[in-house]
Amino acid sequence: MTYRKRLSSLIVIDSLIVLSAIYISFWLLNPHFNVFSSQALLFTSITLLICHHLFAYIYKLYFKAWEYASVGELLSIAKAVTYSVLITGVLQWIVVGDIFIRALVITWMLHMLLIGGSRFSWRMYRDTFMRTKKEKKHALIIGAGAAGTMVARQLLQNHDAEIDPVAFVDDDERKQKLQILGIPVVGGKESIEQVVKQYAIDNIIIAIPSLNKSEMQAIFDECSKTSAKTQKIPMLEDLMTGKVSVNEFKDVEVEDLLGREPVELDMESISNKITGKVVLVTGAGGSIGSEICRQICQFTPRSLILLGHGENSIYSIELELRKEYDNVIEIYTEIADIQDRDKMFKIMDKYKPDVVYHAAAHKHVPLMERNPEEAVKNNIFGTKNVAEASDAAGVGNFVLVSSDKAVNPTNVMGATKRFAELIIQQVAEKSKTKFVAVRFGNVLGSRGSVIPLFKKQIQAGGPVTVTHPEMTRYFMTIPEASRLVIQAGTLGRGGEIFVLDMGEPVKIVDLARNLIKLSGYSVEEIGIKYSGIRPGEKMYEELLNADEIHKENIFPKIHVGKAVMIEKEIVQYFIQNWYGMDAEQIREYLLAVANNRQGELVRYLKEKAVV
Numbered sequence: 032m033t034y035r036k037r038l039s040s041l042i043v044i045d046s047l048i049v050l051s052a053i054y055i056s057f058w059l060l061n062p063h064f065n066v067f068s069s070q071a072l073l074f075t076s077i078t079l080l081i082c083h084h085l086f087a088y089i090y091k092l093y094f095k096a097w098e099y100a101s102v103g104e105l106l107s108i109a110k111a112v113t114y115s116v117l118i119t120g121v122l123q124w125i126v127v128g129d130i131f132i133r134a135l136v137i138t139w140m141l142h143m144l145l146i147g148g149s150r151f152s153w154r155m156y157r158d159t160f161m162r163t164k165k166e167k168k169h170a171l172i173i174g175a176g177a178a179g180t181m182v183a184r185q186l187l188q189n190h191d192a193e194i195d196p197v198a199f200v201d202d203d204e205r206k207q208k209l210q211i212l213g214i215p216v217v218g219g220k221e222s223i224e225q226v227v228k229q230y231a232i233d234n235i236i237i238a239i240p241s242l243n244k245s246e247m248q249a250i251f252d253e254c255s256k257t258s259a260k261t262q263k264i265p266m267l268e269d270l271m272t273g274k275v276s277v278n279e280f281k282d283v284e285v286e287d288l289l290g291r292e293p294v295e296l297d298m299e300s301i302s303n304k305i306t307g308k309v310v311l312v313t314g315a316g317g318s319i320g321s322e323i324c325r326q327i328c329q330f331t332p333r334s335l336i337l338l339g340h341g342e343n344s345i346y347s348i349e350l351e352l353r354k355e356y357d358n359v360i361e362i363y364t365e366i367a368d369i370q371d372r373d374k375m376f377k378i379m380d381k382y383k384p385d386v387v388y389h390a391a392a393h394k395h396v397p398l399m400e401r402n403p404e405e406a407v408k409n410n411i412f413g414t415k416n417v418a419e420a421s422d423a424a425g426v427g428n429f430v431l432v433s434s435d436k437a438v439n440p441t442n443v444m445g446a447t448k449r450f451a452e453l454i455i456q457q458v459a460e461k462s463k464t465k466f467v468a469v470r471f472g473n474v475l476g477s478r479g480s481v482i483p484l485f486k487k488q489i490q491a492g493g494p495v496t497v498t499h500p501e502m503t504r505y506f507m508t509i510p511e512a513s514r515l516v517i518q519a520g521t522l523g524r525g526g527e528i529f530v531l532d533m534g535e536p537v538k539i540v541d542l543a544r545n546l547i548k549l550s551g552y553s554v555e556e557i558g559i560k561y562s563g564i565r566p567g568e569k570m571y572e573e574l575l576n577a578d579e580i581h582k583e584n585i586f587p588k589i590h591v592g593k594a595v596m597i598e599k600e601i602v603q604y605f606i607q608n609w610y611g612m613d614a615e616q617i618r619e620y621l622l623a624v625a626n627n628r629q630g631e632l633v634r635y636l637k638e639k640a641v642v
Contacts, residue, residue, distance in 0.1 A: 044149055052142050053075055071123075071127050074122075075123060079138070083111065086112075090107040116138060120132070120135050167194060167195035169234070170194045170234045170235070173201075176239065178264060183199075197214065197232070201219065224253065235260070235262070237261065237262070238264045240264065251545075304521045306332065309332065310336070312324055312327070314389070314390035314392065315339045315390070317339070317391070320390035321347075327517065328352055335363070336382050338391075376423060380424055384421075388430050388432070389417050392448070393406050393444065396565070411454065415451075430519055431451060433452055434448045434471070435470050450605075460526075466525055471507055493547075496559075496560050500538075500540050503571050504536060529591055530589070601629065602624070
């Protein structure tokens with residue numbers, strides 16, 4: 032219906048209701064009264080009609096979407112009707128010399144009943160008849176607070192939605208056994224499994240924005256006992272900014288079940304280091320590197336240099352950042368290999384960056400185990416080139432992205448990462464640049480991590496392959512890892528190794544089970560297959576060596592490790608002679624260095640007449 036037709040219809044309906052109400056009230060009080068011959072009644076009718084349309088306009092009764100009417104709209108009707116009747120009574124007394132109090136009271140009641148009924152009938156029609164026109168999935172809302180009520184209201188009013196809320200669950204006993212918007216609150220979270228069966232629930236919606244990670248895990252554990260799909264409402268900031276609507280639910284992600292709250296950062300110190308500065312990121316197209324770039328841009332550096340070897344990935348992150356920051360930050364791209372020493376020096380000399388984040392590396396454990404030479408060239412010599420070029424260019428801060436696999440490594444990848452740490456520690460001894468390293472565990476969703484692999488296996492119908500039922504790892508999200516790297520750049524004085532407190536390690540098989548359930552399947556449907564530990568893999572990862580641990584944190588949830596040095600001759604011998612070694616000799620030497628077996632290495636070098 033057009034606006035003009037809608038307005039005309041409402042005016043005609045209201046006029047008929049007003050006139051009918053006043054005439055009916057007079058007739059009810061005196062059935063023998065000739066309502067059509069009374070001048071007082073005629074005056075009252077005209078006055079009431081004019082007053083009603085005036086107050087209906089003032090309180091915008093003709094401009095409301097009555098299919099969504101609520102208490103606020105009912106109050107507007109009450110005000111318009113009450114003031115109309117009061118003004119009519121005053122004018123009766125002035126003109127006629129009397130007030131027909133009983134007639135006006137009956138008129139007021141009829142007005143409220145008929146005008147309110149005419150408006151709310153459309154909402155009742157939509158809320159009842161239109162809801163039953165198509166089959167909808169039954170939804171259980173966890174959380175009967177403000178957020179849960181908002182979700183329920185939106186679903187009830189959105190008749191195109193495929194979900195119909197039929198029950199609430201809330202641990203607040205004061206709400207249990209009550210009804211909210213006609214929907215019962217049927218129990219606490221321990222009753223989720225029973226409620227899903229009783230109400231034939233298809234979807235579970237978690238509507239508690241204040242949940243921490245451990246509480247989310249507890250609720251998900253209950254939800255996972257059912258076959259219902261589990262989702263959650265969007266973040267409140269996304270709702271407030273209008274990015275998403277209330278009924279655009281998000282799937283619960285593995286990241287939500289880490290059981291650890293994100294690290295809070297010192298935004299002021301980060302801003303002082305980055306805002307208005309020149310920042311260079313190597314490996315800027317990778318999972319960690321690209322997220323570092325996104326996080327950095329929030330602090331508005333003067334320039335950001337995206338350095339990487341893969342042109343497609345660099346182009347992709349450049350396109351993304353330019354879309355949002357093109358008029359705010361100078362963004363440059365450099366397609367270059369960190370193994371190209373001359374190119375690294377030229378780039379550093381060209382841009383003279385204030386801060387360098389070195390995220391370029393080979394990180395896939397089995398591949399590097401089979402290709403140790405490539406791990407050496409990229410992770411060791413690439414780092415050496417970037418570090419020494421940064422020193423020569425007078426860079427203020429240099430942050431190396433390292434790995435928990437650098438602790439007591441059993442594989443080439445971890446050993447090269449530890450070797451890279453040693454290199455920047457040695458460069459730091461004679462440099463004005465502050466060199467630090469950041470270690471963290473496995474990053475959920477990064478390239479080469481288990482999550483993308485598990486998702487592909489689940490989409491293919493399974494089974495999900497896990498190396499060993501007892502295999503455990505520390506996990507963190509890509510944004511967490513990137514923020515830690517940026518924070519470390521502000522904390523370092525030179526030579527430190529920073530580590531995030533990542534809580535308790537997670538069993539890989541538990542991660543697989545959760546991901547299967549989050550994908551809407553049962554573990555029995557998809558299956559889990561144990562493939563055996565791969566070459567170079569450890570059953571348990573560590574974050575700091577016993578020799579490296581400081582008793583106190585330098586920052587909440589961020590540990591700083593002591594710099595455990597190794598004889599320079601040991602490092603230099605490998606740098607100068609590695610090319611003449613075979614793959615096994617490279618592997619053995621790297622592991623000896625990374626595991627701090629200095630006595631063994633010194634004897635080896637004496638035999639070679641190096642020391």
